Amino acid sequence: MKHAVISCLHANLAAVKAVLNDIDQKGISDITCLGDLVGYGPQPNEVVDLVRELDIACCQGCWDEDIIEGLNACECSYPSQLAEKRGHLAHQWTAEQLTDINKDFLASLPTSIRRDRILFVHGSPNSQHEYLLPDMNAFAALERVEKAGADTLFCGHTHQPYVRDLKNGSIRVRLQNTSNHNAEEKEINLPMRKIVNAGSVGEPRHGSTNATYVIHDDVTGQVEIKEVVYDIGLTCQAIIDAGLPRIFAWRLSHGFEFAEQAEDASHVCER
Amino acid sequence: MIERWALVSGLKGDLETYELIQRDLKKARGVTALFVLGDMIGPERNCDALLNRLQNPRRDELQPQCIYGWWEEQLLAEQGLRGEQKADALRLNQGEEVVSALLNAVDTYHLKWLSSLQFGFIELDCGLIHGSSADIGDNLTSETSPLILIDRLTRLDVNRLFTAHSTKQFHLELTGGGLDSQVKDLNGESQHKQKVSKQSIIGIGAGASYTIYDVGSDKTHFLTAVGQCNTPSKGFA
Amino acid sequence: MGQKWLISGSPGCGKTTWILNTIKRNQGACGYLRLTEQANNGQKKSPESLIDSTFLKDQVPHLQDLSDCPDISISKHKDLLIFVELSQSHSPEKLEAVGINPYVKSQLESLKLQPDRHLHFGRDSELPNNDTLVFKDLASWSLNLARSVWDPQSLNTFWFELVNGAYGDVYRAKGLMNLPDGQSIFFNWIVSQKGSQFLPLKTVSPPNGRPERPSGLVIQGQGLDCINIQSTINLCLLNDALLEMHQMPLRDRQPEALRAS
Numbered sequence: 001m002k003h004a005v006i007s008c009l010h011a012n013l014a015a016v017k018a019v020l021n022d023i024d025q026k027g028i029s030d031i032t033c034l035g036d037l038v039g040y041g042p043q044p045n046e047v048v049d050l051v052r053e054l055d056i057a058c059c060q061g062c063w064d065e066d067i068i069e070g071l072n073a074c075e076c077s078y079p080s081q082l083a084e085k086r087g088h089l090a091h092q093w094t095a096e097q098l099t100d101i102n103k104d105f106l107a108s109l110p111t112s113i114r115r116d117r118i119l120f121v122h123g124s125p126n127s128q129h130e131y132l133l134p135d136m137n138a139f140a141a142l143e144r145v146e147k148a149g150a151d152t153l154f155c156g157h158t159h160q161p162y163v164r165d166l167k168n169g170s171i172r173v174r175l176q177n178t179s180n181h182n183a184e185e186k187e188i189n190l191p192m193r194k195i196v197n198a199g200s201v202g203e204p205r206h207g208s209t210n211a212t213y214v215i216h217d218d219v220t221g222q223v224e225i226k227e228v229v230y231d232i233g234l235t236c237q238a239i240i241d242a243g244l245p246r247i248f249a250w251r252l253s254h255g256f257e258f259a260e261q262a263e264d265a266s267h268v269c270e271r
Numbered sequence: 272m273i274e275r276w277a278l279v280s281g282l283k284g285d286l287e288t289y290e291l292i293q294r295d296l297k298k299a300r301g302v303t304a305l306f307v308l309g310d311m312i313g314p315e316r317n318c319d320a321l322l323n324r325l326q327n328p329r330r331d332e333l334q335p336q337c338i339y340g341w342w343e344e345q346l347l348a349e350q351g352l353r354g355e356q357k358a359d360a361l362r363l364n365q366g367e368e369v370v371s372a373l374l375n376a377v378d379t380y381h382l383k384w385l386s387s388l389q390f391g392f393i394e395l396d397c398g399l400i401h402g403s404s405a406d407i408g409d410n411l412t413s414e415t416s417p418l419i420l421i422d423r424l425t426r427l428d429v430n431r432l433f434t435a436h437s438t439k440q441f442h443l444e445l446t447g448g449g450l451d452s453q454v455k456d457l458n459g460e461s462q463h464k465q466k467v468s469k470q471s472i473i474g475i476g477a478g479a480s481y482t483i484y485d486v487g488s489d490k491t492h493f494l495t496a497v498g499q500c501n502t503p504s505k506g507f508a
Numbered sequence: 509m510g511q512k513w514l515i516s517g518s519p520g521c522g523k524t525t526w527i528l529n530t531i532k533r534n535q536g537a538c539g540y541l542r543l544t545e546q547a548n549n550g551q552k553k554s555p556e557s558l559i560d561s562t563f564l565k566d567q568v569p570h571l572q573d574l575s576d577c578p579d580i581s582i583s584k585h586k587d588l589l590i591f592v593e594l595s596q597s598h599s600p601e602k603l604e605a606v607g608i609n610p611y612v613k614s615q616l617e618s619l620k621l622q623p624d625r626h627l628h629f630g631r632d633s634e635l636p637n638n639d640t641l642v643f644k645d646l647a648s649w650s651l652n653l654a655r656s657v658w659d660p661q662s663l664n665t666f667w668f669e670l671v672n673g674a675y676g677d678v679y680r681a682k683g684l685m686n687l688p689d690g691q692s693i694f695f696n697w698i699v700s701q702k703g704s705q706f707l708p709l710k711t712v713s714p715p716n717g718r719p720e721r722p723s724g725l726v727i728q729g730q731g732l733d734c735i736n737i738q739s740t741i742n743l744c745l746l747n748d749a750l751l752e753m754h755q756m757p758l759r760d761r762q763p764e765a766l767r768a769s
Contacts, residue, residue, distance in 0.1 A: 079661055082661075082743045082744050166452055
C-alpha cells in the first residue's frame with residue numbers, strides 16, 4: 001500500500017493545501033507528518049487545525065517542541081546571530097498566535113512513530129535538532145538507522161528531500177587488550193538500510209520554490225519524491241499582513257529558508 | 272624524540288594509587304604528558320587529598336592535565352552548577368545515600384576548580400574524553416558495535432579516541448571495510464563508497480590500571496600500578 | 509614636477525581601482541583626494557570617501573591622503589602626482605562635454621588645484637570601459653560603522669540578501685567591515701559585474717575590543733528599503749559581551765580544548 005510522508009509545514013497554509021490536494025488526487029489516504037507544523041510562516045493555527053481535522057499521524061518537530069517548552073533550541077543550532085534573532089522573533093510571534101488547544105496538540109505529539117521496521121522522526125533518532133544530510137558519513141548514517149531498530153528511517157528537518165540506500169557494508173577490526181597477547185581480528189557485515197528525507201512542504205530548500213513530499217510503497221519499498229507548485233504569493237502576502245519581517249517573504253519567494261541552515265549540520269546539541 | 276602520554280582515570284579519590292602511578296612514570300622513559308580523564312572523585316572515600324594534589328602537583332612529578340568525568344558531572348549537577356539538572360542518573364541507579372556520600376566526599380572548596388575543567392582535549396589527531404562526545408557516560412568497550420565507534424570518531428573528527436568510562440583497557444583498530452551509499456534526489460542519482468578509515472578507539476582503564484601511548488609508533492601499553500614491593504606489570508606491549 | 513589629475517565617472521565604474529593600479533605603477537610619491545558633487549552638510553568626510561581613502565592607504569601605505577590637509581597646503585605639494593577622484597551620480601547627457609559642476613569647481617579653486625588632466629570614465633579611451641550603465645536618479649544611503657563589529661556569518665547573509673535585491677534594487681554597494689578577529693574587509697559590488705569583491709585589508713587590529721579605524725557602508729540604487737537595511741544591520745552587529753566571546757579565544761590561544769555544548 002502507498003502512503004505519503006510530509007514534513008516541515010512551517011505554517012504555510014497554501015503549500016500544505018496544495019500538497020494534501022496532490023496526495024488526495026493520487027488516491028492516497030495514509031499520511032504521516034514528521035513535524036515542524038509551525039515556525040516562521042504566517043498561518044500556524046490554520047495549519048495545525050487542518051492537520052488535526054484530517055487526523056494526520058504526526059511526530060513532534062523542533063519548532064513544535066520549542067513553542068511548547070519555551071525557546072529550547074540552544075544558540076548553537078542557529079548559524080548566525082542574524083538567524084538567531086530572526087528565529088526568536090518568529091518564535092515569539094508564533095507563540096502569541098497559537099491557541100491553547102493547538103499548543104496542547106503540539107505538546108501531545110510523540111518524538112517518533114514506529115510501524116514495524118519503519119521509524120518516523122523529525123531530525124534523527126538522536127534528536128529533533130540533528131540534521132541527517134545526504135552526504136553525512138555513511139557509517140554514522142547507518143548507525144542512526146540501526147540505533148532506531150529500523151530498516152527504513154523517515155526524517156525531515158533538512159528541507160532537502162532524498163532517498164539514501166546503504167548497502168554492502170562491512171567493517172574489519174583488530175583488537176588488542178590485556179587478556180589477548182596476539183591481536184584478534186574479525187570482520188562484521190553490516191545490514192542494508194534506507195534513509196528517506198521527506199523534504200519540506202512549507203519552506204523548501206532544494207533549489208526551487210515548490211513544496212516537496214514523498215510517497216512510499218511499503219510492498220515494493222519504492223520511494224518517489226514529489227514536487228508540488230503552490231501559490232507562493234498568497235503566503236508571502238500573508239507574511240506581510242501578519243506583520244512578520246518582510247525578509248521572510250523575500251526568502252521564501254526565492255527558495256531560501258527563512259533562516260540559513262546551521263553550518264555544522266551534524267551538530268547535535270547536548271542539552 | 273620519544274613522546275609518550277600517560278592516561279589515567281577512575282582514581283575516585285585514591286591518592287595512594289595516584290602516587291604509585293607517578294612513581295612508575297618517573298621510571299618510564301619519554302613520558303611527556305599525563306592526562307587524567309575524569310572520575311577523580313567518587314563516593315567511597317574522601318577525595319580532598321587527591322584533588323589538592325592534582326591542583327598542586329609536586330615539582331618532581333608529571334603535571335596532570337585533567338578533564339571532568341561522570342562522577343564530577345554528578346557532583347557539579349547536584350551542587351547546582353549544571354543549570355537546573357541534578358544528579359538524576361546517580362540517584363536513579365544508586366540511590367539517595369550514594370548522592371549524599373558523594374557530596375560528603377568532596378569539600379565545596381574544590382567546586383570552582385572542578386567546574387573549570389574541560390569536557391575533553393584534542394591533541395594531534397587524538398580525542399581524549401571521559402566517555403564520548405555523545406555522552407559523558409558513554410560506555411564504549413571492545414564489544415561496542417564498530418558502527419557506534421565510527422560514529423563517535425566522526426563526531427569528534429579525530430583518528431584516535433581515548434575513552435575511560437567503561438574502565439576497560441583495549442585498543443580496537445578499524446583496519447578495513449566499506450559501505451555503499453546510493454542517494455536519489457530531485458537532481459538524479461549518485462553512488463559513493465565510504466571506506467573505513469584507519470582509526471582506533473582506546474580504552475585506558477581505571478584506578479591502578481592505566482595506559483601509556485607512544486605517539487610516534489601509535490603503540491598502546493596497558494599497565495597496572497602495584498604496591499611498593501612489586502614492579503609494575505605490563506599487560507600488553 | 510607634480511601633476512594633478514581629475515578622475516571622474518559614475519559610481520562603480522572603477523575609478524578607485526584604476527587610481528590604485530596607477531599609483532602602484534608610479535615610482536614617485538602620490539597624493540589622493542576625493543571630492544563630492546554636492547556640499548556635505550559640514551561633514552568632513554562622507555562614508556564613501558572614508559572607505560576609499562582607507563582602502564587606498566592600506567594598499568599603498570606611502571600614499572598621502574590629502575583630504576585632511578588644510579586648504580592652502582595642498583598646493584605646496586609640488587612633487588606629488590595628485591589624484592582627485594570625483595564621483596558623478598548624474599551622468600552628463602553628452603560625454604564630450606563632461607562638465608565640472610560649479611560646486612566642484614569652487615572646491616578645486618579653494619584648494620588651488622587646477623587639474624593638469626581630466627579623465628572621465630566612458631569618454632577617455634585610456635580608461636577601462638568597465639561599466640556602461642547610466643544611472644539616473646540614484647538613491648544613495650550610507651552608514652558610518654566606526655567601532656561596529658559584525659558577526660561574520662550574519663554579515664554573509666546580510667550581504668547576500670542586499671545584493672540579491674531583498675532591500676530594493678541595489679546597483680552599487682561598497683563597505684569596509686570590521687570582523688571580530690581584527691580583520692577589516694573591503695566589500696565591493698556592482699550590478700553589472702559578476703559576484704562581489706572581498707579584499708581583506710593588510711592592516712589588522714589586535715582582537716582586543718572595538719577597532720578605531722574607519723568603517724562604513726554605502727549603497728546606491730532605487731527603491732531602497734533603508735529602514736529594513738538599518739534594522740537588519742542592527743541584528744548583525746556584535747554587542748560587547750559577544751564580541752568578547754569571539755575575541756577571548758583568539759587572545760589566549762591555548763591547546764585546543766573541548767567544551768561540552
